[in-house]
Amino acid sequence: MEKTPNIKKVDGNDNTMIKTWLHKHSQIYSEAIRHPFIQSINDGTVNLSSFKQWLGQDYIFVRKFVSFVASVLLKACRASDDGLDMEVILGGIASLNDEISWFKKETSKWDLLLSNITPRKENQGYCRFIESLTSSEVDYTVAMTAFWAIEAVYQESFSYCLQEGAKPPAELMDTCQRWGNDDFGQYCRSLQRIADRCLAKASKDVQNEAEAAVVSILKYEVGFWNMSLSDL
Ligand SMILES: Cc1ncc(CO)c(N)n1
Known part of the structure; x- marks a missing residue:
């Protein structure tokens, strides 16, 4: 007998906890993914000194983010049943390796030296927050959900700058492609599926903690974009 094909779940992302949260927190979510800085890249009016600042x-x-992702990898190795989460996160670490090289090349292109860049208050706060999530006390589900949120904001923001009708300046195209390309989109959807699967099995406390982490991240991301528009 054939299996009944009537239960259709295309990619498992419908009616999930994350979808519900994005709806519930849509105000701060849109502030994070449609920030004036991103709007200015989208419409080509971006101030290049803001871009350099960002x-x-x-x-x-990103250099701090590497240790956070390493901590998520460690938690995945310990927690996941089939080893597939580990492979997705390991892929993320591989692309971070490429990303660090890209930052080196890109910052030198714009005459920026790592040794001359002072982390600003908002950046320090965000780095401290992700560092707090590396603790072994933080549940894998919470860390994984946070990881997804951090990547998703960039994916949603920069893919918007590549949408039809967008006019990003030629010299920023590489940046938009880095986070806006389809492969990165696929990768973010994989992270979302893993997070949603963990969340579905988690206790109410862990779910609440993960939701709070997502909201904090959205706020930190808005603060991060704000930095690029504020004077030094
Ligand atoms: C602030 C910030 N958030 C998210 C990402 C995505 O990797 C990034 N590079 N920087």
């Missing part, structure tokens, strides 16, 4: 600060952030 680039330098993000280079510092």
Whole structure:
């Protein structure tokens, strides 16, 4: 007998906890993914000194982000049943390796030296927050959900700058492609599926903690974009 094909779940992302949260927190979510800085890249009016400001600060952030992702990898190795989460996260670490090289090349192109970049208050706060999530006390589900949220904001923001009708400046195209390309989109959807699967099995306390982490991340991301628009 054939299996009944009537239970259709295309990619498992419908009606999930994450979808519900994005809806519930849609205000701060849109502030994070449609920030005026991103709007200005989208419409081509971006101030290049704002871009440089963002680039330098993000280079510092990404170097910290590596240790956070390493901590998620460690938790995945311990927690996941089939080893597939580990492979997705390991892929993320591999692309971070490429990303660090890209930042080095890009910052030198814009005459920025790592040794000359001072992390700003908002950046420091965000780095401290992700560092707090590396603790072994933090549940894998919470860390994984946070990981997804951090990547998803960039994916949603930069893919918007590549949408039809967008006019990003030629010299920023590489940046938009880095986080806006389809492969990165696929990768973010994989992270989302893993997080949602963990969340579905988690206790109410862990779910609440993960939701709070997502909201904090969205706020930190808005603060991070704000930095690029504020004077030094
Ligand atoms: C601030 C920030 N958030 C998210 C990402 C995505 O990797 C990044 N590079 N920087």
